[in-house]
Amino acid sequence: MTQFDLIIIGAGPGGYETALEAAAAGKHVALIEERAAGGTCLHEGCIPTKCLAHSAEVLESVKTAAAFGISCGEATFSLPTAVQRKDEVVQRLTAGIDAMLKSAGVERYAGHAMLTADHTVSVGDDTLTAPHIIIATGSEARRLPIPGADLPQVITSTEMLNLQEVPRRLCIIGGGVIGMEFAGIFATLGSTVTVVEYCKEILPPFDKDMAKRLRMILKKKGIDFRLESAVERIEAGDGATAVHFSTKGKAAAVEADLVLMAVGRAPRVAGLGLEQTAIEHSARGIVTDENMQTTVPGVYAIGDVNNRCQLAHAATFQGRRALHHILGREDGIDFALVPSVVYTQPNLAQVGLREEDFADGKPTAVKAFYRANGRALTMGAEEGMVKLLFDADDRLRGAHILGEGAAEMIHEAAVLIAEGATRSRLHDIIHAHPTLSEMYLA
Secondary structure, three states, X not given: OXXXXXXXXXXXXXXXXXXXXXXXXXXXEEEEEOOOOOHHHHHOOHHHHHHHHHHHHHHHHHHOHHHHOOOOOOOOOOHHHHHHHHHXXXXXXXXXXXXXXXXXXXXXXXXXXXXXXXXXXXXXXXXEEOOEEEEOOOEEEOOOOOOOOOOOOEEOHXXXXXXXXXXXXXXXXXXXXXXXXXXXXXXXXXXXXXXXXXXXXXXOOOOHHHHHHHHHHHHHOXXXXXXXXXXXXXXXXXXOXXXXXXXXXXXXXXXXXXXXXXXXXXXXOOOOOHHHOOOOEEOOEEOOOOOOEOOOOOEEEOHHHHOOOOOHHHHHHHHHHHHHHHHOOOOOOOOOOOOEEEOOOOEEEEEEOOHHHOOOOOOEEEEEEHHHOHHHHHHOOOOOEEEEEEOOOOEEEEEEEEEOOHHHXXXXXXXXXXXXXXXXXXXXXXXXXXXXXXXXXX
């Protein structure tokens, strides 16, 4: 049995970044991963999806180049080339992570980890023990428990990232972040896209007003939305797959060449040996406190596996909180301020409260429109809006941005909210002209 100060199970963003920080703090760290380092974010989520999204953005720019005085001829697109580029980016980042872990002295174990007791882990023929363990095993794509969900024409986001041909007709089940990003990508690449969503609006965790605005923009791009629709079964036919659903009691169906099941991700808790410990858990994830500690002292769970917030950057900071608790350090991390971004064209980003989150009265909503911003007009990016929400004391409490550059702009709002800035204070901060960020001064 090998003794460590800290064992981390899972080398996604939360796992490997925590391992690096722990090693820098002088801890003897073991990091266990049965696949390549980087986790879902690097191999099946954030990075590869954004590679394809950028390919779609470049194609859109080429198609609209004439308006800027540039003649490119007829644009063509090669999905295999885009996928190859995606793979090269992933490989480069994976190699970088491996190099950092090696340089830091983190001991790597390749294989499936199994908890055999509260503070003991087996991996292959090795048995490891430590006073502190962090579980960071991530999540896996969900499938609806309906007839036809396992048909070969029904795939998840993982398989979607490796397609070699653009489907002529694509049906996406689920209007969340994953569904919307793939809808935008493949609509731009030429697919006829239909989105079937159970809720009244797409992107339920986002501000309703902004989600509706994004849906209307995507609708103009040819994406068909079927809201308040419950998928009941999927059937394979001659040359097409039919997705059957009901909308307010009315039966309907959509035919597609490919069906993307984008109904969320489930915490990866099975096969970890949790039942051999006192760690409270269920199919919904591992239960943790504000320090990410489980019901077993010294054992923590971070990232998707605790189902608090399924975002890579949330996992990283949860890992930081867990490590700080282990080291006896205080921090000022505010998990109520986690920026979220949907990488559609245009982006949708938010941080802080939504209008529906204000319990003590309606907030003051200040809006600025891209069509009135000089920089946006020079870029040909007229679609979009910035919405800032202020409380009764005129403090900024929430920010929602739909438009070009939203993914980058949202972080100014995160800082302002974290510092308790008021609207008058914001207006005293000089912003460069012409910039999209001037919309903060509306």
